[in-house]
Structure formats: structure tokens, C-alpha cells
Amino acid sequence: MTQTTINRYGAIASEIYDIDKPDFALPDTRFHLARFESFGRPILEPACGSGRTLIPFLKAGHDMAGFDPSPDMLDRCRTRCAEEGFAPELAQARYEDFGFSRTFGAVLVPVGSFTLIDDFAVAMDVLRRFHAALEPGGVLVIDLQGLGFLASNSIDRRRWTAPSGDLLTCEGTRSVTDWFRQRAESVYRYERWRDGRLIETEIDIMAQRFWGLDEFRMALEAAGFCSVSVVGNYDRSRGLRGSDRTWTFEALRA
Structure with a gap:
């Protein structure tokens, strides 16, 4: 039996992730690809995992980089990228200590991976790190599950x-x-x-x-972002609803 750790995503969990969530199995990938269509600047994906989002973006012609704390996830991501003929910049790093030699036009955190930061102060520091990683005018896009998930x-x-x-x-x-x-x-x-x-x-x-809706708006603004907008359940054709399982926040670095 392996050592117990927090949010580790070891070998079995990583293998299950690829089986359970193949490319485009969840609605977020098409939604984000549509958002970034014709986006000509580099994009960073924190917690990129085994490449569920990163690889479709590479196939669409985007300049993508990513990091993840799990060596098992990264191994699978590198292998899958190589099979598709890609060699993106990937690093083993945590939200708290990632660093790249360049800045990005966008930071994209899909499918609620940001909730894996389980401490408020750390999460605020990470938002500031995202802000610093963006070019002026860069965009941060984060999917979140709301506070109601605590009741499950x-x-x-x-x-x-x-x-x-x-x-x-x-x-x-x-x-x-x-x-x-x-x-x-x-x-x-x-x-x-x-x-x-x-x-x-x-x-x-x-x-x-998990976060409250207005709480996360204020957190983004406190971290230096502006022009915050929110979409519910990957549907831009309507307003937010109380039944939404996912919120997609978008904010700009001025």
C-alpha cells in the first residue's frame, strides 16, 4: 500500500481518470475551445493532469503549457502528447510554487480543479500568482463548483x-x-x-x-483582476441559475 497523501492522483487514479474522462466527455472542453477560438497568445493550464484539456487545445493550434503536482498524471500527459506529435512545455509543480520563464495571454483552470486548493489564504496567493503570470490584458478563466457541494x-x-x-x-x-x-x-x-x-x-x-458566488468575485478583484463575468453550466445563452453545478469565471489583468 502506498503512502497516504492529499490530492495525490497516483498511478491507479491517473489511469482511471483517462478511462473515465476521455477527451470531450465533459462539456467544458468544447466551451473553452469556443471561447479561445482565434486566440493568438500562449495559454497556461494549471493542474493539467493527463492532458484532457491541454491536448485538444494543442490539436486546435494553441500554444499551450501546463503544470501538475502528480508525476503519474504528468507521465501520462507527456506520453499522450508524444503520441499526437506534440511536445508542450510541462512542469511538475504545485499551484503554490509554479513558475515559467514567460508570461501568458491566458490562464485556464477547467472543470473545478481550483477547488483542490483547500485553504483560503493559499488560494488568494495562487490567484495573485496567476495575475503575475499573465501579460497585460491577459485573461483568467476558472471553472468552480459552488458552496452547495459541501452538502453532498x-x-x-x-x-x-x-x-x-x-x-x-x-x-x-x-x-x-x-x-x-x-x-x-x-x-x-x-x-x-x-x-x-x-x-x-x-x-x-x-x-x-468550495466558494460562494460573490465571494469568488471579490477574491478575484482583491487579487488585482477586473471585468469579472460569470457563466453558469457552460451556457452563455442565459443568466445564472441557482441549480447551476458549475460557474465559469472570467477576469482580466488590466
Whole structure:
């Protein structure tokens, strides 16, 4: 059994991620590609994972760079990029310590990855780091799940068959719900089974911080951003609704 860490995304979790979320399986990728159509400046994707967003953007002709703290995710991302003929600038880094020698026209954080920063003060520092990483006039785009997700307490129990034929299983159980800090923890147990035998287990503690709508608007402004706008559930044709599961924030560096 591997060491327990926070938001680690180890080998089994990374393999499951690719099986469970192939390119364009979620609505965010098409939405963001449409937003950045004809965008001629470099784009940074924090927490790029195994390339679910990054690779479609590369295929669309964008200059993309990314970072991720998980070596397993990055290994899969590099392999997938190479298979498609790409060699983007990728780095193993955390939100708190990433650094590139250039600035970017956009920072894109899709599908709620920003909630993995589970401390308010750290999140504010990261927003300021995003601001510094942007060119003047650059845009920050972040998908978020709102504070209502703290109320969810269901068990996440799923399984997949890997290309190798292995059975991969996942069970996640909420262990902490902290309304005061707007933070949740869940214990995830990932298993690999072969020929009816358990051959590998990983334990990951998933920690997330959820945000209020106006709270995050103010956080962006406090970090130096302006012209903040929000879209609900990847649908620009309507206003925000209380039932929206995802908010997409967009803000500019002046």
C-alpha cells in the first residue's frame, strides 16, 4: 500500500481518470475551445493532469503549457502528447510554487480543479500568482463548483475495465465536512484486481474548498483582476441559475 497523501492522483487514479474522462466527455472542453477560438497568445493550464484539456487545445493550434503536482498524471500527459506529435512545455509543480520563464495571454483552470486548493489564504496567493503570470490584458478563466457541494455526502463507488483487462475500482467516502472553512475531505480507495486477486491499492485523501458566488468575485478583484463575468453550466445563452453545478469565471489583468 502506498503512502497516504492529499490530492495525490497516483498511478491507479491517473489511469482511471483517462478511462473515465476521455477527451470531450465533459462539456467544458468544447466551451473553452469556443471561447479561445482565434486566440493568438500562449495559454497556461494549471493542474493539467493527463492532458484532457491541454491536448485538444494543442490539436486546435494553441500554444499551450501546463503544470501538475502528480508525476503519474504528468507521465501520462507527456506520453499522450508524444503520441499526437506534440511536445508542450510541462512542469511538475504545485499551484503554490509554479513558475515559467514567460508570461501568458491566458490562464485556464477547467472543470473545478481550483477547488483542490483547500485553504483560503493559499488560494488568494495562487490567484495573485496567476495575475503575475499573465501579460497585460491577459485573461483568467476558472471553472468552480459552488458552496452547495459541501452538502453532498454520498458514497462514490465505481469500477472500470482497463485496456489491460485489469478491474479498477474506486470508493470515496466523505470524512470531513467543515462549513466554517468551506472545506471537505473524502477518503478514496483505489484498487487494481487481476484474475480475481487484489494486486495493488492506493489511498488518497481528497480535500477541496468550495466558494460562494460573490465571494469568488471579490477574491478575484482583491487579487488585482477586473471585468469579472460569470457563466453558469457552460451556457452563455442565459443568466445564472441557482441549480447551476458549475460557474465559469472570467477576469482580466488590466
